[in-house]
Amino acid sequence: MDMFRKTGVPVLICALLILPAAAPGQAAGPLGRAAAPASDGPEPIDFAVVVDQSESLSEKDLAREVEAASLITQGEISARSRAAVIGFGSSEKPGQSPVSEVCALTTADTAGRQRLSDCVQQLAHRDDRKTGPGTDFPAAVRQAVDRLTENGDKDVPKVVFLLTDGRLDVSDSPEYGTDEASRQANGAKRLTEELARARREFVQIWPLGFGARIDRAALTRMAEGGFSNGCADLPGAAPKMRVVDSSAQIDKALQETFAAARCARVAHGTVGKPPADLSVTIPPIATDGSLTVGKHDPKVTVTYYDPKGRRVPTQGEFDGSAFETSGQDGPVEALRVKNPLPGKWRVHIEAPEGHRDREVAVRAIWQGRLRSAVTLSPASPRPGEEAVVEVRMQTRRGVVITDPEQLEGVRVSARMTGEGFDPVVVPLSDGGRKPDERAKDARYAGRFTVPATASGELRLTTEMTAPGITSDRRPLHARISQGTEVLTAGLSVDRGGDVHPGQTVSGTLDVTNDDSGPHTLRLSLADQPPGSALRISPATVNAAPGGSSTPFTVTLGPDVPLGELSGRITVTDLGDGGRVVDNVFLGVRVTAEPTLWDRWWWAFTGAALLLCALAAVVAVRQRAGARRRDLSGVRLELRAEGQRPDTLTIRAGQSTGGEFLFGVGRSGGSAPALRRGGGSQAYRLRRTTAGQLLLKPPGGPERAIGQGQPAGLADGFELVVGDARTASGTGRAGRDGEGRRGGQGRREGGGPFGRRRVPGPRGPRPENSTDRTGPRGGRSRGDASAAPPRRGTTPPDPNF
Structure with missing residues (x-):
């Protein structure tokens, strides 16, 4: 402790000088940055949650169904989707109806999700006077298909999520016949007809079975009887039945089923009883998502924190993300996030005394809607010429996807259409085989031959197939060249080092002009990340006959996203009807402006080491001096x-x-x-x-x-x-x-x-x-040994 008191301050100074500054990107981002427009959001779906309220299910099972229905209506990631919730049983006597539509088809925007949270609670109350105890599947499927096909967009996917034990029971329903046997047979026949109608109307059926007596075969027939094509050409996207062992697993299984049906993914978080901090991780590739909190009890309150530890609003915009919360007064609360910050989100839960006995689970359902950037080389191919297509993907935040693990399982292709030929599908790969330059760099490339009959304009559209990931399918327009071109151009970009926001990227435009006169070329930027404010200079180049080389610069805006810079440069010959003569990806890496520490770390470190050495010398000397004193x-x-x-x-x-x-x-x-x-x-x-x-x-x-x-x-x-x-x-x-x-x-x-x-x-x-005799006959003050020591004292040292 004595050593610390004497050297603590110099040591602390040394430690503070040697510690590095906060890493770029860890500082809080700008507030209030506008989020992406709604039209750029995830594709909507129309869906109905159909809940079995028959007598074969216990009250506990029914309560689990209600929470599961709340989970997917609150967790829907698109504000343009529509949802309905239908309970069903049977009709066995006057006044009863086999179905109970507790939530009409409702748009899942902020207000709509709150209405869905409120009305779904009606499922928890089974009224035998209005609904019989049987299981009338034909009536339930018919009601759901009716609602999903009325006044809707035919191009929007339509899905029915059916929660049941799978046992048809219309034995006491008079409308199916006069006796039990005929009623069951007629009910099965009617169900086949209703499933065939669902198939014709492009309505998928996704059954989720649970309970003590599950009919797996019936569930399978219902999954296969509806529309079979899923949201993507993937095995997991096709409708299929799923069975859980108990109702306690319904919410997890139904959310996974919901994600598969709408081409999304689910991230399962942690579980705990309030008060607690739960967490769930959202990957960088996610562009839209919902954090769902299965709290069971409305008394549980929830607070959300982003991966930077900042509390986010329940409504509004914050740091480039948009937030909407619903279901706060229900058993399931959800925070919908557009452009979520990737990383581990913290969810803090609290509850008053007497409401802390049930576990709360947090999950995230998310989807990555990526923007494609496409280049074609040559930019204007001739009929019969071989060309190369290259595709890169980026999020709405302008972050280029460079991690191949985030795109694992993705299949990418380009579809080329135009005049004079049938559509051509070009498979693209990232395997490192030509024309792909490097494997696993998240760049997809493919080679094709332009049909000899092609003429006029070409249109290239990227198609991506992956669970949880969709592409915007924006086209690249090109034009067929006829004969030998009199002007050719080549773009090159200096990618030798990192650049910072506000700096410039250099490049060169090489032109060969075999024409007799000059051509005016325009340089333009496409597929810029939002808010990047890229500028290219010069915007036009006058290419004289012969060969020429023109340097150009691309200036980055102050808010350009960090990481690999997306976007491409295009050169257009204005004297040839706007023909694109070349295009290239920017592909430079943007890093944060270096801090004072980044620039002078070597000087700071040397000074800190010198100060530490001096402090050590001073401390040693102080300690030695203290020992001497x-x-x-x-x-x-x-x-x-x-x-x-x-x-x-x-x-x-x-x-x-x-x-x-x-x-x-x-x-x-x-x-x-x-x-x-x-x-x-x-x-x-x-x-x-x-x-x-x-x-x-x-x-x-x-x-x-x-x-x-x-x-x-x-x-x-x-x-x-x-x-x-x-x-x-x-x-x-x-x-x-x-x-x-x-x-x-x-x-x-x-x-x-x-x-x-x-x-x-x-x-x-x-x-x-000389001896002196004192008054008591003892030795003088020079003779300490003359007098015997008094009791209780230490004898004098003989050296004195």
């Missing part, structure tokens, strides 16, 4: 004529700063005594770094005293100081046990406390050591 082990002996001497040894820790305060006094006529402290009448003994002892009496000047030599004090007292560490060695006069100089021999091996006596000739008695 330390009075620990010094022995004080107080002498008075005719009195027994009193001694006091300074212990470790009693000489702070190399000083020791003591007092001299008598008590009730007794012999004088030394005591530590002394108040205002204290003597101060200190040692210098050179080892000299200095004594300052109260009110008097400080003076040097020698070891073993008596120093006069007030009231006729004398003080003799001895120190084994610094006492003089051989040849220096000391005191023998009788208080005389010289002594009968010599000492070896240390100071006065550590020497051993060696026989030798007795020296002459010094003049100043």
Whole structure:
């Protein structure tokens, strides 16, 4: 601790100087940046959640169904989707209906999701007066298909999520026949007809089975009976039935089923009882998502924090993301996020006493809607010529996807259409085989031959197939060239190092003009990331006949996204009807502006090391000086004529700063005594770094005293100081046990406390050591051994 007190400040300074500054990108981003427009959001779907309310399901199972229905209506990621919730049983007597539409088809925007959260709670109340105890699948499917096909967009996917045990039971429903056997047979036939209608109307059926008596075969027939094409050409996107062991697993299974049906993905988070911090991770590729919190109890309150630890709003925009919360008064709460910040999100849950007994789970359903950037080389191919297509993907935030793991399982192709030929599909790969330059760099390339019959304009559209990922399918327009072109151009971009926001990227435009006159070329930028404010200069180039080389620059805006810069440069020949003569990806890496530490870290580090070395030297010297000044082990002996001497040894820790305060006094006529402290009448003994002892009496000047030599004090007292560490060695006069100089021999091996006596000739008695007889017949003050030590005191050291 003593060492830390003396060196703590220099060490702390060294640590602060050596620690690096915060990494770029860790600072909070700008607030209020506008999010992407709604039209650029995920594709909508129309869906119906159809919930079995028959008698074969327990009240607990029914409650789980209600929460599961809430989960997917609240977790829908598109504000343009529409959802309906339908409960069903049977109709067995007058006044009963086999279906109960608790939520009409509702647009899942902010207000709509709140309405869905409220109305879905009606499923929890089974009313036998209105709905019978049987299971009328034909009526349930018919109601769902009716709602999904009325007044809707035919191009929007339509999906039915059916929660049931899969057992048809219309045995007591008069509309299916006069007896139980015929009713069941007629019910099965009617169900086949309703499924065929769903197939014709392009409505998918996704059954989720649970309960004690699951009919797997019936669930499979319903999945296969509806429309079979899913949201993508993937095995997992085709409708299929799923079975869970208990109703406790419904919410997790249904959300996974929902994600598969709408080409999304689910990230499962942590589980805990309030109060707790839960977490779920959203990947960088996600562009739209919903965090769903299955809290069961509306009394549970939820607070959301982004991966930077910032509390996000429940409504509104923040740092490039848009937020909407719904279901806060229901069993499932959801935070819909457009352009979510990738990373681990924290969800803090609280609840009052009496509402903390149930576990809360957090999940995220998300989708990556990527923008494609396409280049074609040559930019204007001739009929029969071989061409290369290259595709890159980026998020709405303008981040180019460079991690191949994020695109694992993705299949990419380009579809070329135009005049004079049938559409051509070009498979693209990232396997490192020509024309792909490098494997696993998230660049997809393919080669094709332009049909010999092609004429006029070409249109290239990227098609991506992957679970949870869709492409915007923006086309690249090109034009067929006829014959040999009189002008050719080539673009090159300097990708030699990183650039920072606000800086420029250099490039060169090489042109060969075989025409007789000049051509005006236009340089333009396409597929820029939002807010990047890229500018190219010069915007036009006058290419004279012959060969020429023109440098150009691309200036980055201050808010350009970090990472690989998306966008491409296009060169158009304005003198040839706007023919594109070349295009190239920018492909440079943007990093944050270096901080002062980044620029001068070597100087800071060197200075810090030098300061640390100096601090260490100072600390060592201070410690050595403190050891030299330390009075620990010094022995004080107080002498008075005719009195027994009193001694006091300074212990470790009693000489702070190399000083020791003591007092001299008598008590009730007794012999004088030394005591530590002394108040205002204290003597101060200190040692210098050179080892000299200095004594300052109260009110008097400080003076040097020698070891073993008596120093006069007030009231006729004398003080003799001895120190084994610094006492003089051989040849220096000391005191023998009788208080005389010289002594009968010599000492070896240390100071006065550590020497051993060696026989030798007795020296002459010094003049100043003449015996004196005190009033009590004892030896004089020079003879400490004459009087026996008083009881309770330490005998005087023979060296004094």
